[in-house]
Amino acid sequence: MFVTTSLFFWVHIERNKILDLYNSIQSSSKYEDFAVLQEYLPKLSKFTYAVTDEYGKVHEITESVHKNLNKKLRVGDTVVVNRKTVVILGKKELIACIKGNTVEFPLLHVLEDFLKYGVAIFGFTLFSAGIAFLLVVLKK
Numbered sequence: 001m002f003v004t005t006s007l008f009f010w011v012h013i014e015r016n017k018i019l020d021l022y023n024s025i026q027s028s029s030k031y032e033d034f035a036v037l038q039e040y041l042p043k044l045s046k047f048t049y050a051v052t053d054e055y056g057k058v059h060e061i062t063e064s065v066h067k068n069l070n071k072k073l074r075v076g077d078t079v080v081v082n083r084k085t086v087v088i089l090g091k092k093e094l095i096a097c098i099k100g101n102t103v104e105f106p107l108l109h110v111l112e113d114f115l116k117y118g119v120a121i122f123g124f125t126l127f128s129a130g131i132a133f134l135l136v137v138l139k140k
Contacts, residue, residue: 004122008115014089015112025082026097035061035081035096037073045070051096053085059094064103073098 025031035049041062048062061081065073073079083096 004115004118008112008119011112011115015109018088018095021084021086021095022097025084025095026099026101028082031082031084032099033081033083033096034078037075037077037079040073040075047073047075047098049079049081049098051081051083051094053083053094055085059096061094061096063096063098063101065098066102069098069101 033051035051037047037049038060039048040046041048044064045067046062046064048060050058050060052058080099081096082099083094085092085094087093088095
């Protein structure tokens with residue numbers, strides 16, 4: 001239980017940290033770059049583009065876009081991208097977003113929910129086992 005609870009809080013803290021990083025790169029123009037839209041996934045409203053980091057390494061980014069922005073963009077368009085290299089979950093990653101995109105990044109919510117429900121199920125199981133144990137002990 002301690003391990004699952006610890007993992008939940010670690011993922012929750014990392015998720016909030018990533019959200020703050022995305023908000024900081026969206027609001028600042030310090031990390032602006034240009035990218036060419038390479039692929040479009042119509043069912044998901046996502047575009048794929050390549051961005052270089054500070055060290056010259058190319059990263060491929062797939063990003064969901066707002067439906068108003070989706071109507072304006074086409075594959076082959078050059079867009080302004082805000083980017084920054086950060087450490088996420090102990091690994092150096094490049095985060096990027098198309099300037100003017102207002103779609104919120106999903107941010108580990110699936111893992112956080114999975115761990116939250118795991119803690120709840122484990123707590124319920126432990127509580128039920130404690131009640132069953134007390135009933136057996138009191139019955140004697």
